[in-house]
Amino acid sequence: MxxxxxxxxxxxxxxxxxxxxxxxxxxxxxxxxxxxxxxxxxxxxxxxxxxxxxxxxxxxxxxxxxxxxxxxxxxxxxxxxxxxxxxxxxxxxxxxxxxxxxxxxxxxxxxxxxxxxxxxxxxxxxLGGNAPCIVFDDADLDVAVKGTLAAKFRNTGQTCVCANRILVQEGIYDKFRDAFAKAVQNMQVGNGFSEGVAQGPLINEAAVQKVESFIQDAISKGAKVVLGAKRHSLGMTFYEPTVLSDVKNDMLIAREEVFGPVAPLLRFKTEDEAIRIANDTNAGLASYIFTNNVQRSWRVSEALEYGLVGVNEGLISTEVG
The missing domain is CATH 3.40.605.10 (Aldehyde Dehydrogenase; Chain A, domain 1)
Structure with missing residues (x-):
C-alpha cells in the first residue's frame, strides 16, 4: 500500500x-x-x-x-x-x-x-499595453519617483509594459509631480552606447508624429506641460522626455498606448477610483503600485485586471527565481 x-x-x-x-x-x-x-x-x-x-x-x-x-x-x-x-x-x-x-x-x-x-x-x-502606475498617498516618495521613472522611460517608453498612465493620489500629487519632473529633467538623452545616457531616439519619424499628436490632443483638452513636449535639439527622431499634468481619463494619451517618452499624470481621490480608472481599458498586460500599506498592496493587486503587477518596483519583466 x-x-x-x-x-x-x-x-x-x-x-x-x-x-x-x-x-x-x-x-x-x-x-x-x-x-x-x-x-x-x-x-x-x-x-x-x-x-x-x-x-x-x-x-x-x-x-x-x-x-x-x-x-x-x-x-x-x-x-x-x-x-x-x-x-x-x-x-x-x-x-x-x-x-x-x-x-x-x-x-x-x-x-x-x-x-x-x-x-x-x-x-x-x-499584446499591447496601457499600463497604469498608481502612486498612493502613503508611498515612499523617493521609491515612487525612481520606480515610475524606470517604468515609464525604459527603452524611451517603447515597450508594451511601460507605464502609460501615472495615477497619483491627490494628497501627494504636487510633491510627486515636482520631484518626478526634476528626475526626468536630469535624464541624459543621446547615443545609447555613450556612458550615462538614459534615453535614445524613437524608432522612426512616424513614432515621433504619433507622440506629437497625443500631446497636442491632451493640451487641447486642458493638460499642462510640466516638462518637454517638443523635439530634442539633437534632431532626427530624438524627443525630449515629457511630463504632462492635469491629464484626464478621456484624453487620447490615457486611452491608447503612446509608445514614447511621455508621462501623463492623472489625479485620483480614493482607492476605488484608482482601480476603476486603471481597469478602464481593453489592455491588461502590466501595472504598477506604489504604497507602504501591505494590505492595500494585496487588495489593489487582486483588483487590477492585469497579468503583471509590480509593487514598489518599476522593472517587472525581469526573470527571477
Whole structure:
C-alpha cells in the first residue's frame, strides 16, 4: 500500500513536441524576445520560423547566423522577411506550422487568433499595453519617483509594459509631480552606447508624429506641460522626455498606448477610483503600485485586471527565481 501511495503521488511532466512554430515579432526588444521564445521551442525539439518586425530585421538575421555557428542544423531556425500580412497569411495557412506565437498590437493579435482557427493552431499572444502606475498617498516618495521613472522611460517608453498612465493620489500629487519632473529633467538623452545616457531616439519619424499628436490632443483638452513636449535639439527622431499634468481619463494619451517618452499624470481621490480608472481599458498586460500599506498592496493587486503587477518596483519583466 505504501508503494502504491508513492506511485499515485508522483508528479509526472509530459513534454509535448509542437513541431514547427511561427514567431511574429514586434519592434521592441528584438533579441530578448527571440531568446525567450525560440530557446524553449528548440529545447522541446521544435523548428522555428521567425518573422521579425520590418523596423528591426537585422537582429533576426544575426541571431540565425549565430545559431548556425553554434551548431544548430540548417533549417531549424528560419527567418522570413517581407510583407508582414502576406507572410502571416502563409504561416496561418500552412499545415506544417502547428503553433503561432506573437508579440505586438492587439489588432494584429486578434487577426492571428481568428486565422489560426481554420487549421486549429495553438496560439500564444503578448499584446499591447496601457499600463497604469498608481502612486498612493502613503508611498515612499523617493521609491515612487525612481520606480515610475524606470517604468515609464525604459527603452524611451517603447515597450508594451511601460507605464502609460501615472495615477497619483491627490494628497501627494504636487510633491510627486515636482520631484518626478526634476528626475526626468536630469535624464541624459543621446547615443545609447555613450556612458550615462538614459534615453535614445524613437524608432522612426512616424513614432515621433504619433507622440506629437497625443500631446497636442491632451493640451487641447486642458493638460499642462510640466516638462518637454517638443523635439530634442539633437534632431532626427530624438524627443525630449515629457511630463504632462492635469491629464484626464478621456484624453487620447490615457486611452491608447503612446509608445514614447511621455508621462501623463492623472489625479485620483480614493482607492476605488484608482482601480476603476486603471481597469478602464481593453489592455491588461502590466501595472504598477506604489504604497507602504501591505494590505492595500494585496487588495489593489487582486483588483487590477492585469497579468503583471509590480509593487514598489518599476522593472517587472525581469526573470527571477
Amino acid at each position: 505504501e508503494k502504491l501511495n508513492q506511485l499515485l503521488h508522483n508528479h509526472v511532466h509530459w513534454v509535448l513536441q509542437v513541431e514547427a512554430i511561427a514567431f511574429k515579432q514586434a519592434l521592441l526588444w528584438p533579441n530578448r524576445l527571440k531568446i525567450l521564445k525560440v530557446g524553449p521551442a528548440l529545447a522541446c525539439g521544435c523548428t522555428v520560423v521567425i518573422k521579425p518586425s520590418e523596423l528591426t530585421p537585422l537582429t533576426a538575421l544575426a541571431a540565425a547566423e549565430l545559431s548556425l555557428q553554434a551548431g544548430i542544423p540548417p533549417g531549424v531556425v528560419n527567418v522570413v522577411m517581407g510583407n508582414a500580412s502576406a507572410i502571416g497569411d502563409a504561416l496561418l495557412a500552412s499545415s506544417q506550422v502547428r503553433k503561432i506565437t506573437f508579440t505586438g498590437s492587439t489588432a494584429v493579435g486578434k487577426k492571428l487568433m481568428a486565422g489560426a482557427a481554420a487549421t486549429v493552431k495553438k496560439v500564444s499572444l503578448e
